[in-house]
Amino acid sequence: MPSRNAAQWNTPPNSLRIDEFVDSRIYSDPEIFEEELDRIWKKTWIPLCHESEVPEPYDFRTFTIAREPIIVVRGPDNKIRAFLNVCPHRGMLIERRPAGSFMENQASGNPKHMTCMFHGWQFDMKGNCAMITREKEGYQERISRKDLGLRELRCETTFGNFVWVTLDDNNPQTVQQWAGPALECIQKNLDAEPLEIFHYHKAIIGCNYKLWHDTNSEFYHDYMHYHNRITGFNDAYFARKNMAFDNGHVVVGTFEVQYEKYKGAHSRAALSFPGLPPNQWYMVDLFPGANFNLRGSALRVDLMTPLGPDKVLIEFRGLGLKSDTAEERAQRIEHHNTIWGPFGRNLHEDLIGVAGQGTAMQAGAEPRRIIQARHENELIHDEIGMRHFYQEWGRWMNRLPSDPTRKYMEAAE
């Protein structure tokens, strides 16, 4: 096959349908990125963390969705709530640490309260404004604490007790309606008994968030992973089914991984999640940027936080069973780390892959067609997962992924 000149390079193959490739500008254009934050990330449910990250009353975690700072707290009533982590007074971040407990004294405030260090305004775990320093002297009767509570966000704790938050008060769906059908395949495994987080690390990669989601959604890249070629790549592997669900989610069906074929690795059957057949592996990719990956003995959950058109924060969590003995937990952690740890076999390779894509698709680079045209009866190397994601993306953005200058709705007609 000859190499191509510029005109040939820039002409899509006639044989490709418009849903079988995307324009690389959707991975780099600043205007499109800003639209994504407003139209998608501020509108959808995001699984921010696991309830075991706030195990006790007055525990908190802080996050960001679409540049909005968020705090998740467990109240004395044991209910987990989410608020904008912003003081209604002068717009200061209320809590600056990533996690902690409000049972501890703070320099500016009292225990059991969220205190803005700037001017000492305090809020309880339900977001009520509990104290305004020198309130009467400064504001007389003109404002009331009852009008100065925190901005509460819709928050649900579900599907293995993950904490889901949406910035959109008018989001028409519950988490169950949003993600339930896609997560149904592992729901019984996640809900059988309490889970507990054991792993957390983060990466900031110079690529668009969708490129990481693409990598989680397609398994054709298993050619990059020696581990997966050796432990998979049999008839059962190639029979894994991709299943598309409403709202842009995709499930990659399970098969039995042959761990013993990788030198030094062992079966994970003895520590399978409850109800999960031995050494099975489900992957659930949730629109727009989260992933539940249940591989026998360990659950990995990725959450993407887009930082820019060419920059994404990826948080990696590993979870086991709260009932684990010390020995079981250590074994589960080792299973997790062998493949998914920052010094494990596969994660490093995946991240090299998307970093390379980010390098080649920077803002201002010529628009390229990124092909997602594999059709293999919706089996493991079929790229239906990406095609399904981009159909959903097109609807939310009203931009055609293969030509983002065109309206999706008009092209669909």
Added chain:
Amino acid sequence: MTASRDTIESVKETIYKSCLLLDDNKFKDWLELCDGDFTYAITAYSPEIRRDMTYFSGNREDLVGMVNILPKHNTDHSPLKRHASVYNVEVDEKAKTAQAVTSVLIYQNMLDGINSHIDSGENRLFVVGRYVDQFRLNGGAPKFVKREVRLETRRLDKGSHWPL
């Protein structure tokens, strides 16, 4: 019991030798400094989830297997180099053991990590932490029996396939 200066110095020399071998990716030579029951772990405390974590763990056999299989894996080839300072050596002459705490900074000398045209040749701080080592003293050079790489760094971007 006061440890002899020679014993303390031999522990320090072994740690620094291990750093040079790891700097040069001479993993098999590094493992020769380790006894048969050697164990290795990369750990960190996460203030985010308020838990001690293990990012990697293995015994000598695991590490030999891992090193042998590295050529089959895709990897970032940007070399890692250390700056280490042995802060403390405690010797138990009676038990013939020693333990040491070493501050370590590991730098990445960029090669093919992101965009080699732009980045190659640049050094970036990769991780910050400590080596917490245990040794067996049986005459001759001390032998590592345990190394814990205790990281402060939890933003690990692409991580690494190589022992730290």
